Amino acid sequence: MLGFFSSKTTHPLADAREAKRIFSEITSNEPLSAVEDAGAWLESLAADESFKLGQRLELLFRLDEAAVAQVRRLGREYPALVSMSRSQESRHWKAGHGYWQQLATAYLDCMSRYSAAGKEGEVIRSQLPLLYGRLMIALAAQFKWDQFRYGPVEREYWKTLGSVYLAAVDVKAAQKPLQFYTGGEETTIEAEYLKVLVFHAASMDNLQPLGIEIAERFIAYFLPFFSLIRELRPENVYWVDVAKPLPPTRLAKVPEITPTLRFFNGTRAVAAVTKTIEQIRGEGRVPPGINLGAQYKVDTVIPVLEHLAMCWAPKPPMRSDARRRINSPLRVVNGLAGVHNRLSGRSNGTDGVESWVIDDVSLGGLGAQATISNPDWIRIGGLIALQPDGGENWLIGIVRRYVRTGQKQASVGIQTLSKTPRAVVADAGGLQTDALLLDVPEVGEYARMALPANALEDKVALLFSLDDKNARLHPRETLVTGPDFVIANFFVQSFS
Secondary structure (H helix, E strand, C coil): CHHHHCCCCCCHHHCHHHHHHHHHHHHHCCHHHHHHHHHHHHHHHHHCCCCCHHHHHHHHHHHHHHHHHHHHHHHHHHHHHCCCCHHHHHHHHHHHHHHHHHHHHHHHHHHHHHHHHHHHHHHHHHHHHHHHHHHHHHHHHHHHHHHHCCCCCCHHHHHHHHHHHHHHHHCCCCCCCECCCCCCCCECHHHHHHHHHHHHHCCHHHCCHHHHHHHHHHHHHHHHHCCCECCCCCCCCEEEECCCCCCCEECCCCCCCCCCEEEECCHHHHHHHHHHHHHHHHHCCCCCCCCCCCCCCHHHHHHHHHHHHHHHCCCCCCCCCCCEEEEEEEEEEECHHHHHHHHHCCCCCCCCEEEEEEEEECCCEEEEEEECCCCCCCCCCCEEEEEECCCCCCEEEEEEEEEECCCCEEEEEEEEEECCCEEEEEEECCEEEEEEECCCCCCCCEEEEEECHHHCCCCCCEEEEECCEEEEEEEEEEEEECCCCEEEEEEEEEEC
């Protein structure tokens, strides 16, 4: 009872020996458990009001330092889980995103307490650069994990991010080189802020999670080719008002001039990216000076670099086909197996069918507003079947862009692959394989086919019956590889 009225905290982290043990366990445990534990300690620390500001901030710094390597490792592991176990993917995402969100909230709380403390806050004044730097890094990491699931990102996020940068400017710490974590490279708060702006400008809604992970590493490497400036210059490509709840935007017209307006461009970065692509192709590897956190194949890395160069170019990428606005219902079926079942007549009615709304159409594809189902299966690179309202045939497409616009709503960009798909059951060296024929077969020509990723083998022909004719097709080059399918060109040897 006496302890209840005592002003002294009984929180485990208040005991130096116990805190040391807890931080040591976080450092040594396997990443997922370590990050979940760190998140739990952040939550308990936030709920305890008995800590003074200086003590609270010191414990946050130590907890952050203990967990940072683990949560970054979790981020490197996450992309491989997206196409595997949904439950594991969800647990990893909640742990990673939740940790950075809680850490950012805790640092923002310290920032707010400092502003309200007056002279009593002077105890942490010398630590403000580290506080603002760690907070900027936490907000950046939260944004990255948001992009792993393609948002949504609230507009207030950009105002919060900007307020941290302005606070650093106010104490003349924004451009001061600092080592924010033990063993880490020196950087500045302004550089970390610019990194988030450049990350957003790289249109992550067109990349798969692995591409997002690689892109973030490349952005850190190419960041010296960017600079954040106040002046409106002809070469500027993007602008951001640091004090407003707005993301960085391409400079289509001059925005309202304010003291908090900033500009940046990627012209020099595009030239550096182009040179790096040539070097990688020439050497057949990523140069040793570029740290991507892991070894990746050249064919995995180069498309990411090409995407970055396109996004940072002075002129925005032009659409290959004109788009026409439209508002019309759309039926959607997900995945190779689901599409094959629908086209072959194995599934009927509304089973496995979702209802979206078409936004616009072009010769090469369409944009749609999607209702996010539970579980959310939409992924960049996913194979889907589409049936516009009033149509009888199904189209085959691939998801190329995905942005969550709300908790249950998303904007989806789809590339159309075939308007005349047919479901067939092919004999592949004695194995029965469900496949989709995307082109009308003509002897002596090539036809594309989609089949399970593990069913395509070199020199193994596919034999199937279609419209009372027997077809024999030989595999050639692979065109597209997805999470559950592969699309390849086949030479049509016979069809009669």
